Amino acid sequence: MNTVHKLMLGDSFEKLQDIEDNSIDLVVTSPPYADARKKTYGGTHPDHYVEWFLPISKELLRVLKPTGTFILNIKERVSDGERHTYVLELILGLRKQGWLWTEEFIWHKKNCYPGKWPNRFRDAWEHVFQFNKTKKFHMYQEEVMIPTGDWARSRLKKLSDKDKIRDESKVSSGFGKNISNWLNREKVYPTNVLHMATECGNKNHSAVFPEALPEWFIKLFTQTEDYVLDPFMGSGTTNRVAQRLDRNSVGIEISPEYYRIAEQSLRQAAPISIMTLIKEKEYTKSKN
């Protein structure tokens, strides 16, 4: 399938002006956290985070289709020993802007960053907020169904002890790579808690979210050839997943370095995916 992936280098608010009204099916993004990644983005102070974000979200509301969804991954930072309240205020601000706060998912980060502090434990979760423009949004629940707990239980009997542990985590997450092998089994709908490991192996860029996160929401809220937008593209994780899943995508990024990484990985992906397809066909042929 031929999908288009338009990348823009520049400020989110400005570049969003170039996108037409009601043209995007899904916005999924993880904006730079308050005061985080200072060197890359300049770092918005927590106290000014909301006023910085609201003009951008207003544009997102404009470009999203009435049936579309806005997925926002964010987390409170610790400031002076307390969780800062900018996330709470942001939700309230978004609702005043006209967004419907449909749901809040929890991203449970299974292999979160290690560390020890005297007054708090490791932070192993992040918010994933779902906002909508109307109550009649599109949702394709069957695309993210997972095997039942009972089936997982009986399946374990055939595996080694070591595999049992590993596969148990896959079962409970539903994001195992071999999940396609399980599709013939009995399945259930997932919950609003997503168990996904962070990808720690990314060298060139500061890891934001794992591919499994945008993948899940792209499958859940879009069909092939729909349009996915990430206004804080980073190294292009969302766009790469969109490409892999045959969705069109738009990405905006202010950092030239990140922009270049995203651009290159997307260009490379196209010929690679074609190659793979050919190889599989030939393999099938040679087998028959």
Add this chain to the structure above:
Amino acid sequence: MNTVHKLMLGDSFEKLQDIEDNSIDLVVTSPPYADARKKTYGGTHPDHYVEWFLPISKELLRVLKPTGTFILNIKERVSDGERHTYVLELILGLRKQGWLWTEEFIWHKKNCYPGKWPNRFRDAWEHVFQFNKTKKFHMYQEEVMIPTGDWARSRLKKLSDKDKIRDESKVSSGFGKNISNWLNREKVYPTNVLHMATECGNKNHSAVFPEALPEWFIKLFTQTEDYVLDPFMGSGTTNRVAQRLDRNSVGIEISPEYYRIAEQSLRQAAPISIMTLIKEKEYTKSKN
């Protein structure tokens, strides 16, 4: 050890007046959610939830020691297709009142309520907020450490397949009842995500949260003979756990039925635990 458990029948705000300033080490409670449990409680409308709760939390601030902690379990209800914002507003209100919002834990409810809807999945998590009076609160992190995966893995070999699955969940949560057996092994600190199943099997008293939840926070934030308060006692889960862990406790409950259940279970608990102890001693004797 001889601990005291004082139960009060009546309205939380009024009965809190009878508690002295700076006398409580830990408040852990799960107030009736907005419009929930209507039959038992009046059912506070979501739009008036904050103004109903803030006078109560002001009293909690008064009775808590400067080194103490306030643990609040709560969840947004769906209202007209959206998550209601009363929880967000409550956090902001508590901070204005003088509370420090130290941390937010996630309670992952492994066996959440089933159901299917066109626009949302099953709700499998709840907030557990940690508030403090000062930054110098007491925290005993070692009391809630959990065994490492390696040791758990080797342990699994000795158990049945069925037990393996069930204990795996205990391992990842750290709330297994036999956790005391593991204390000699290598341990790690937990995260701020708590995996616990709700207790739906109890016939006599429908507890809103499982004993493991207050148990975890009581161990984490108090020592033996400290004072634990639950201003919405319900059937007395918090107080029973406090008794079992040799902490003193105070409980307030407005419903006579729940009050009676709590009272009875606490009275019964003492002789029962003594009996068990005697039995174990005799058993050990007879073996030797």
Add this chain to the structure above:
DNA sequence: GTTCCGCATGAATCGATAG
């Protein structure tokens, strides 16, 4: 003593129906 099977039980939510 184990293991397996069946069953009741939830801090739920939506949409239709009734007042």
Add this chain to the structure above:
DNA sequence: ACTATCGATTCATGCGGAA
């Protein structure tokens, strides 16, 4: 039009009884 009530939907857990 707006609110109250009810049926339908759905699944992990723990219990009891049976093999």
